[in-house]
Amino acid sequence: MATLGIDLGGTKIALGVLEADRLVYEARVATPTEGAEAVLQVMIAAATEAIAESPAPVRAVGVGSPGPIDFERGVVLFAPNIAGFREVELAGRLREALELPVRIENDANAAALAEHRLGAARGARSSLFVTVSTGIGGGLVADGRVWRGAFGQAGEFGHLTVLPGGPVCGCGQQGCLEAVASGRAMARDASYAYAEPMGAPELFDRWRAGEAKAARIVEAAAVYLGQALADAQKLWDPEVIVLGGGVAVGGGKAWLERVELAFAAHTEGWRRAPLRPAELGERAGVIGAALAAQEA
Amino acid sequence: MATLGIDLGGTKIALGVLEADRLVYEARVATPTEGAEAVLQVMIAAATEAIAESPAPVRAVGVGSPGPIDFERGVVLFAPNIAGFREVELAGRLREALELPVRIENDANAAALAEHRLGAARGARSSLFVTVSTGIGGGLVADGRVWRGAFGQAGEFGHLTVLPGGPVCGCGQQGCLEAVASGRAMARDASYAYAEPMGAPELFDRWRAGEAKAARIVEAAAVYLGQALADAQKLWDPEVIVLGGGVAVGGGKAWLERVELAFAAHTEGWRRAPLRPAELGERAGVIGAALAAQEA
Numbered sequence: 001m002a003t004l005g006i007d008l009g010g011t012k013i014a015l016g017v018l019e020a021d022r023l024v025y026e027a028r029v030a031t032p033t034e035g036a037e038a039v040l041q042v043m044i045a046a047a048t049e050a051i052a053e054s055p056a057p058v059r060a061v062g063v064g065s066p067g068p069i070d071f072e073r074g075v076v077l078f079a080p081n082i083a084g085f086r087e088v089e090l091a092g093r094l095r096e097a098l099e100l101p102v103r104i105e106n107d108a109n110a111a112a113l114a115e116h117r118l119g120a121a122r123g124a125r126s127s128l129f130v131t132v133s134t135g136i137g138g139g140l141v142a143d144g145r146v147w148r149g150a151f152g153q154a155g156e157f158g159h160l161t162v163l164p165g166g167p168v169c170g171c172g173q174q175g176c177l178e179a180v181a182s183g184r185a186m187a188r189d190a191s192y193a194y195a196e197p198m199g200a201p202e203l204f205d206r207w208r209a210g211e212a213k214a215a216r217i218v219e220a221a222a223v224y225l226g227q228a229l230a231d232a233q234k235l236w237d238p239e240v241i242v243l244g245g246g247v248a249v250g251g252g253k254a255w256l257e258r259v260e261l262a263f264a265a266h267t268e269g270w271r272r273a274p275l276r277p278a279e280l281g282e283r284a285g286v287i288g289a290a291l292a293a294q295e296a
Numbered sequence: 297m298a299t300l301g302i303d304l305g306g307t308k309i310a311l312g313v314l315e316a317d318r319l320v321y322e323a324r325v326a327t328p329t330e331g332a333e334a335v336l337q338v339m340i341a342a343a344t345e346a347i348a349e350s351p352a353p354v355r356a357v358g359v360g361s362p363g364p365i366d367f368e369r370g371v372v373l374f375a376p377n378i379a380g381f382r383e384v385e386l387a388g389r390l391r392e393a394l395e396l397p398v399r400i401e402n403d404a405n406a407a408a409l410a411e412h413r414l415g416a417a418r419g420a421r422s423s424l425f426v427t428v429s430t431g432i433g434g435g436l437v438a439d440g441r442v443w444r445g446a447f448g449q450a451g452e453f454g455h456l457t458v459l460p461g462g463p464v465c466g467c468g469q470q471g472c473l474e475a476v477a478s479g480r481a482m483a484r485d486a487s488y489a490y491a492e493p494m495g496a497p498e499l500f501d502r503w504r505a506g507e508a509k510a511a512r513i514v515e516a517a518a519v520y521l522g523q524a525l526a527d528a529q530k531l532w533d534p535e536v537i538v539l540g541g542g543v544a545v546g547g548g549k550a551w552l553e554r555v556e557l558a559f560a561a562h563t564e565g566w567r568r569a570p571l572r573p574a575e576l577g578e579r580a581g582v583i584g585a586a587l588a589a590q591e592a
Binding site: 124125126140142147148149150151152153154155156157159160161162163164171172173224227230231232233234235236237238239266268269270271272273 | 420421422436438443444445446447448449450451452453455456457458459460467468469520523526527528529530531532533534535562564565566567568569
């Protein structure tokens with residue numbers, strides 16, 4: 001059964017039709033900045049085109065959306081990176097316009113599902129997906145299905161407290177993993193330490209060039225990430241852990257090794273899941289949304 | 297179907313036959329201290345008697361054992377509080393002696409299952425059980441079944457890192473929840489602060505009497521527990537959280553309120569599960585083992 005996946009992002013909307021675990025159609029459009037109605041119109045137009053042009057008949061639609069989401073009502077409560085996107089009846093509007101079953105999934109959960117079923121965690125019974133980029137998100141998948149949790153909050157890996165009394169996070173808490181180990185957190189620490197504006201890419205370049213100050217910042221962040229991965233191993237105990245996102249890609253093998261060292265140090269005497277780099281890259285969102293549609 | 301539950305503890309072995317969600321037979325014997333073979337003999341004799349005397353025919357046996365456990369082989373790898381209990385083929389030996397199907401479960405998981413199905417979390421789709429006593433343990437139950445995790449480590453709530461660089465835990469890591477919030481950790485801190493040996497019960501008495509020093513210790517421990525509960529809410533997102541164990545019982549309502557305050561402070565802007573005191577007390581282990589036997 002072919003399904004259409006839609007990945008709603010802050011700058012682009014990506015679409016893809018999945019049939020027999022392969023993308024047979026792909027498209028992307030810019031995310032309008034004029035508010036929720038404009039986003040909906042563009043999304044419906046692109047989806048209509050995708051359904052018309054897909055080589056396989058589309059039976060259902062899945063959308064990966066930033067959250068929080070009210071899954072029961074299919075309403076996106078608030079999308080932090082999309083202007084005016086608040087209390088949007090995404091599922092209802094798409095169902096009406098496309099006349100197909102529609103399922104909404106959290107974007108990190110969708111990517112987790114894609115990596116679990118068709119990416120770095122395929123074959124595992126359970127997997128934790130973690131994306132480290134501007135922020136830090138994640139998703140849990142067990143027995144081929146997303147574990148959303150009782151309140152749709154499961155997998156909010158970036159908001160584990162790893163440093164009590166630490167830097168204040170975007171979420172308002174202190175010492176969240178995201179506030180000490182994300183790309184934006186590292187940029188904050190680098191800009192302070194170097195007393196000039198500095199993003200994560202330049203920080204990583206300086207780290208690779210052997211600068212001690214850069215190494216302190218990058219390696220401290222990796223240690224907190226390893227600590228949080230160990231927490232996940234002890235609480236939920238996944239079979240495989242998949243790491244994706246811009247920082248994971250930009251940090252490459254050297255960064256993954258640092259994270260692995262910290263993870264191993266925090267799980268001495270315990271069994272631990274292998275850490276695997278994500279395999280599906282940017283397409284994970286679209287593929288996961290299309291997989292979620294199979295349950296619509 | 298009546299099943300026999302056996303709860304293997306450091307000082308006693310408790311047995312109970314569960315039929316239609318009620319205990320219809322109960323017994324307990326002291327745990328021998330002469331090694332694993334003696335423990336096995338006493339357990340088999342008590343189980344044989346329970347099966348003979350039970351008013352309902354026993355169809356299967358479940359054992360709640362301290363861990364770690366190799367579930368696939370039914371072998372207890374190591375029981376920290378029972379002398380010489382190492383690499384014991386518990387399932388195989390009982391199966392042979394009793395001629396009934398036998399299932400081994402981790403003792404905290406068994407208690408979690410009991411509270412989920414027949415105790416404080418009944419009716420919930422998912423629950424986290426946390427026991428705070430000498431140490432801190434836990435278990436996750438979803439859809440009526442224990443989530444053991446890929447390596448049998450799920451629910452090891454006491455070993456989340458809540459204070460990087462904090463006190464060294466019995467497990468060898470630093471700053472585990474258990475190392476800052478368990479009865480033994482509070483006793484350590486009280487004995488130091490008062491410069492005299494002091495257990496958790498006396499510390500709690502002094503706290504209730506309004507001593508500032510005691511309050512600092514008890515309340516700091518409650519804050520770390522609240523922080524770890526918030527981590528669990530964000531990672532696994534249970535519908536209900538059940539708190540049991542000697543510290544929870546001894547701390548009473550005042551302690552639970554402190555934990556709730558800390559949990560609420562660490563989940564501001566998030567949805568959170570209700571915290572409920574455990575309902576089954578010491579019987580949770582036996583009941584959970586008997587429930588686990590239903591899957592044998």
